Amino acid sequence: MDTAGRPRRVTRRRAETRRRLLDAALDVFAERGLRGASIEEVCDRAGYTRGAFYSNFRTLDELLLAVSEDYSDQILDRLRSALLNLPDDLPDGEEVLDAALEMVLAVLPDDRRWWLVETELVLHAARNPEAAEAAERLRRRFAAEFTSLVTWAIRRVGREFTCPPEDLVRVIHALLDGAQAQRHLEPDAVPPGRLERLALPALLRAFSRPAGAPH
C-alpha cells in the first residue's frame, strides 16, 4: 500500500517477504529487464502471489530501486572491509600499488545478474526523472564512500594524489564499468580482471606518486 506513508513497523513476516521478493527480483530483472518483467513472475519465484507484492511495493520501478540499494550496500561492505583490512606486510615501493589493486579486484563482485540490473537501473534513471533522483542519491552515496576508501588506501600505501581524488575515482569507475560490460559480453575474450590489470596500474601511477616525492 504505502511505501512513503507512515513509518510502518516491520514485522518479522514482512521482512522475510520483502527479502524473498528482493532476491527473486534480482533474478527476474536480470533475465527479463525492468519492462520485460511481470509482477507475477517475481511473486511466483519468491513463492507468493501478487498480493504480497502490492502489500510491499507500489510499482516494479520501486522494486528495482530497492533491489539496487540492497545490492549496492552489500558491495560497499565488502569493499570497505577489504580496503580497511589491508595486511600489514605490504610490499615496498611501487609493487604496493599492485598488491592493493589485487585485493580490490578480488572483492569486486563478478555477478552477471548485478551487472544486468545495475545497467537496467542506469537506463531507467536516464529516462525517468523520478527514478533519476533516487538513483542519483544512490550513486552519490556510493561514489562518496568509494572516494573516501580510495583516498584512505592511497595514503595507507604511502602515496599521494597528483589530481583531485574525485577525478581519479571517476576514471577508475568509468574503466571498471566498461571492463565489466566487455567481460560479460565476451567472457572468453576478456577474463575477469584482464582490462583492469592492464589499465589501472598505469592510471594509478599517472595520478598518484610516492608521498613527499618532488613534483
Place this chain on the structure above:
Amino acid sequence: MDTAGRPRRVTRRRAETRRRLLDAALDVFAERGLRGASIEEVCDRAGYTRGAFYSNFRTLDELLLAVSEDYSDQILDRLRSALLNLPDDLPDGEEVLDAALEMVLAVLPDDRRWWLVETELVLHAARNPEAAEAAERLRRRFAAEFTSLVTWAIRRVGREFTCPPEDLVRVIHALLDGAQAQRHLEPDAVPPGRLERLALPALLRAFSRPAGAPH
C-alpha cells in the same frame, strides 16, 4: 513479412518507409527502451500504422538491431574520415598524441539517444542468445575497424605499440563506454571529453612509444 526470405527487391517507397521507421525507432527506443516501446508508437511517430511495420520487420527486436547497425555504420564513417584525414602539419613529439586525440573526440557522437539505444542493445544481447549472435557480429565489425584505424593512426603519428593493439583498443573502448555513461548521467559534473582527456593521454603514453625508441 519476410526479412530472411527472398532477397526482395527494394522499391523507392519501401526504402523511404524503412528509413522513417528507423529514425522514429531511435527516438522511441531511447525514450522507452526495447520492451517499453510499442510497435504502434514507433509507427505513429513515423507517420504510419502498424501495417507498415509488419511489412518491413518481424519484431521490435529485429528493428532494434537494424537501428543499431544503421547508426553504428554512421559512426564508423565519421571516425574513418577523421583519422584518415589527419592534417599534415601535426605538432612534433608528444603533443602529436594530444592533437590526434582531439580530432577523435571531436568526431565521436555525443548523442544521448544513441547511448541509450546502444546500451539497450547490449542488455538485450546479454539476455537473448539470438540477439547475442547478431550483436556480436556488429560488435566485431566495429572493433575490427576501430582497431585498424587506431593502429593506422598510431603509426601515422610516429609511434608504435608496447602491447597488442587489441588490448589497447579494448581499454580505450572500456573507458569511452564508462565515460559516456557518466557524462549522460551527470551532465553537469562530467562535461563531454572530460574523463577522456584525463585518462587517454596517460593510457596512450603507457601503451605506445615513439617509433624506434629504445625499450
Place this chain on the structure above:
DNA sequence: AACATCGGATACATCAATGTATTGAACGTG
C-alpha cells in the same frame, strides 16, 4: 494506358498483465 504486384491501412480476435476490492489466515500482544 492497362495491368499486376507491392505496400501499407483497417478490422478483428486474443492475450497477458495490471490494480483494486475483498476475504480469511497468520501473527504477536496484552
Place this chain on the structure above:
DNA sequence: CACGTTCAATACATTGATGTATCCGATGTT
C-alpha cells in the same frame, strides 16, 4: 489464550498491445 491487527491470497474488471487476415490505393512495368 483470545483478540485485534497485519499481511498475503483471491476474484474481478479493465486495458493496452499483439499478430493475422483482408482490402484498397500506390507504384512501376510492358
